[in-house]
Amino acid sequence: xxxxxxxxxxxGLLCVIGQILIDKTKLMSGRILVMYVCLGCILGxxxxxxxxxxxxxxxxxxxxxxxxxRLAEGVMKEVDSxxxxxxxxxxxxAAAGGVTAAVFFAFLAAxxxxxxxx
Amino acid sequence: MQTTQKAQQEYDKxxxxxxxxxxxxxxxxxAFVSGGLICAGGQLLLNLFLDRNFTENEAALCVxxxxxxxxxxxxxxxxxxKLGKFCGAxxxxxxxxxxxxxxxxxxxxxKEGMVFGMAAKMFLVxxxxxxxxxxxxxxxxxxxxxxxx
Numbered sequence: 505x506x507x508x509x510x511x512x513x514x515x516g517l518l519c520v521i522g523q524i525l526i527d528k529t530k531l532m533s534g535r536i537l538v539m540y541v542c543l544g545c546i547l548g549x550x551x552x553x554x555x556x557x558x559x560x561x562x563x564x565x566x567x568x569x570x571x572x573x574r575l576a577e578g579v580m581k582e583v584d585s586x587x588x589x590x591x592x593x594x595x596x597x598a599a600a601g602g603v604t605a606a607v608f609f610a611f612l613a614a615x616x617x618x619x620x621x622x
Numbered sequence: 623m624q625t626t627q628k629a630q631q632e633y634d635k636x637x638x639x640x641x642x643x644x645x646x647x648x649x650x651x652x653a654f655v656s657g658g659l660i661c662a663g664g665q666l667l668l669n670l671f672l673d674r675n676f677t678e679n680e681a682a683l684c685v686x687x688x689x690x691x692x693x694x695x696x697x698x699x700x701x702x703x704k705l706g707k708f709c710g711a712x713x714x715x716x717x718x719x720x721x722x723x724x725x726x727x728x729x730x731x732x733k734e735g736m737v738f739g740m741a742a743k744m745f746l747v748x749x750x751x752x753x754x755x756x757x758x759x760x761x762x763x764x765x766x767x768x769x770x771x
Contacts (some may be wrong), residue, residue: 507669508662515661515716516654522711523653527646533714534747537723540715541755549762562664563735565682566689567657567715568751574682575755579763580770588767595759599752605687606721609694609729614740617698617729 507561513563514560518567544572545595549580574598649710656705656712664689664716686717697725723747733755 522536531539544567547553553573557564564570578598582590664685671681696702702722706713713719724744731743745752 505653508665511665512658512662515664516658516712519653519657519712519715521655522715523650524646526711526714527649530675533711533719534723534750536711536714537720537747538750538754541751545758545762547754549765557692558663562659562668562685563661565626565668566661566664566685566717568717568720571686571717571720572755572758575629575759579759580766581645583763583767584771591760594763595756598759599755601683602686602690602717602720603748603752605690606724606742609691609721610725611740611746613694613698613725614728619730619733620700622701 510559511561511563511566514556514563516563518563518569540568541572541575541585544569545576546572548573548576571599571602574602652708653710653712653715656709657715658712660689660712660716660718689716689718690721693721694725697722698729720748720751723751726757 518540518613523532525536525539526533544553545554547569553564553576555567557570557573565573575595575598575616579591579594582594584590584592660724667685667688668681671684672678676684693702696705696718702713702718703726704720713722723746727743727746728740731739733739734743
């Protein structure tokens with residue numbers, strides 16, 4: 505039960521930071537997503553995000569910072585196994601599952617759904 | 623007279639700051655609860671996949687794929703947008719928000735064609751995310767290659 509509370513807390517707080525950014529800086533949501541991915545990736549590279557993941561579980565991996573974190577982990581693992589070339593393959597490999605799923609489901613959705621009247 | 627006016631203004635400012643109903647406070651509360659619930663749901667899924675003997679990495683990927691699928695269905699039904707109006711960043715920051723940013727323009731622009739409409743506009747937001755995510759990962763990889771190992 506405790507891990508759900510932790511996931512709720514960490515995930516909720518990451519969303520609050522995003523909300524403050526939206527309200528205070530008028531940043532578009534797209535820019536927030538870009539920021540979050542880069543931030544997660546850098547924190548992952550510094551070895552800080554790992555601690556957050558250990559504590560928050562899905563609360564740290566479900567927000568988009570978790571996607572950036574996965575990129576960082578992927579690229580470092582790939583550098584370990586493939587050396588310099590890993591810099592070119594690690595990030596994309598780690599992103600592959602999520603991006604492919606998004607493309608696949610978006611394609612299906614576009615086939616069956618029509619734009620809503622506004 | 624002037625000082626009382628000034629005091630009144632100061633007081634108004636203080637009230638505004640402390641008032642719990644200021645929009646930013648309510649917005650943050652909504653974002654906290656909705657984002658927290660999505661992540662707690664993610665944790666539930668993660669536990670389910672871990673119970674089925676997936677490795678941690680596989681389970682995390684399964685969670686992402688499931689959440690992206692759910693978000694696509696809600697987006698196609700027009701429900702995610704309604705949720706988003708209420709939840710704000712709570713539905714933008716999680717991976718479901720990323721999925722929504724891919725699915726929503728794909729549906730919206732399909733009338734402009736399947737190639738330059740649906741397929742191209744799919745990456746309106748996801749494109750920048752992937753571009754800067756990839757570049758940042760290269761930077762992390764390079765630094766790790768040079769000094770981290």
